[in-house]
Amino acid sequence: MKLKALSHYDKDMNTRFGDCIMLYDHYSLIMYDCGSERHAEEVENFLKRHNNINDVYIVVSHNDSDHTNGVCGLLEWLHENKQNSNVKVYTHQLLKYKDKITDKIGDKRRNRQSIGNAILEEFNNIKEIIDTARNFGFDRIEAKKDTKVGKAVIVGPSEEDFLEAAVKAIDKRTSDKVGEGDGSETYMNAASVQLECEIEDGNKILLCGDASPDFLPDHLNYNIIQLPHHGRLDNAKAIFNDIEKDGDDPQEKYYLISDNTGSGEKSGGSDDLVEYMKNEKYSPAFNTKDGVVDLPEQINTISSKQTRRPLGDLDCF
């Protein structure tokens, strides 16, 4: 598979285009999130250019609009223009867990119906995507851990983690944040659907939306890691520390940042992380803020410049 992570358009750094990461080969496309209609247009153009692709898998990491805003438009386009395609949508279908969520909340003033309504309200964007997919007759598949998505696989979160996220999002009696201070993350973000895929050069990538580092699988399995939440510094530092604690070298891995956050006051973004990585002598991450990211092409360019030589005299025996 190849990876193409979409960027901003026409030098417009103010608009929040959100995330859209494509994994593709000759016959299939996996689209991980689609945060704007402009991204959807780009995916449509891509599919027009790649006529052989008939399997289209759409993974929605979580409910935030900068990950979902382009999905329904793309589904409509697929319905109208790719009628013979095999389209599948993968996301958490929380209504299926209404009973478990009701039990976990344990608030006797709320019944299944009111919890169901709260789920639909809190996860409104996902509801719209599922409804749209259903209307067009596309498959809607629960994004459970270990579910295969074409040549990729969902590696998290666990059912326990995403149910916890749903409970925290719906139960207003408790905080909906995981972590502390600047490093805190809403549970809804923390439990983003995570996808693993091997790209053409054999490197394995982990895509993780806005997931909290605590919710991620073992980093050692991956050569390329998407630094979550558009390159939030505290999340990235936690991942680097975890890699080192596991005995690996965080500087030997490649990192992807999907930062099309625009210029809004609370948009976040990767500037602090980019500065940190520069000061700590990390190789720069592949960052959509700098343009479309194409892998493995961009890795190959770096690898061709790298050398490796032993310091020791291996003939000592």
Place this chain on the structure above:
Amino acid sequence: MIWIVSKATSGTETEMEARHHYIEEVTGADVSEWTEYIAGSPEVLPEYYAKSNDGLPYVFITAHTNEVKDIISRLPKIVGIKNYKYIKKIIINSCITCAIWIKEIKSSLYLIDLNAVIYYSKQDVYKPNNKTPLLVNYPKNVGTYGFLTTKSERGFFRHRNEGIDKALRKTFMRI
């Protein structure tokens, strides 16, 4: 701290400049220029060395395995005959290859009557076909250091703000 780099591992002049900058950042101290001469003597050494003005009686050696013992034997010349016995720690950034090698390194310290703690860079295991596995240390072009670094050197840099001793304990192996 004295930083010694064998000429066989030093790389280009630009890489040596980058290594100099690395030492400044790791120690937070001024670092003398690289030299290949023994102070007050025209004798040219097969290694470069520089001193970081951090007050630590440590020596950091980057060299091929077969060069390390020779460098240790020259420490009295490099550090000064009156000073070298005050060296408390020797950090060796090289391959271990085989367990017996550590004994030989310790013997080389004994030969110059130096009682110092030895730290070795972390090693990878290299398994040649049908032969005993070797412990090796690969310098790689990772990050933006500007010279080939080993895993321990990179870890040392990441932990530089915690103090040299703590960084050493975290990123090198005491043997």
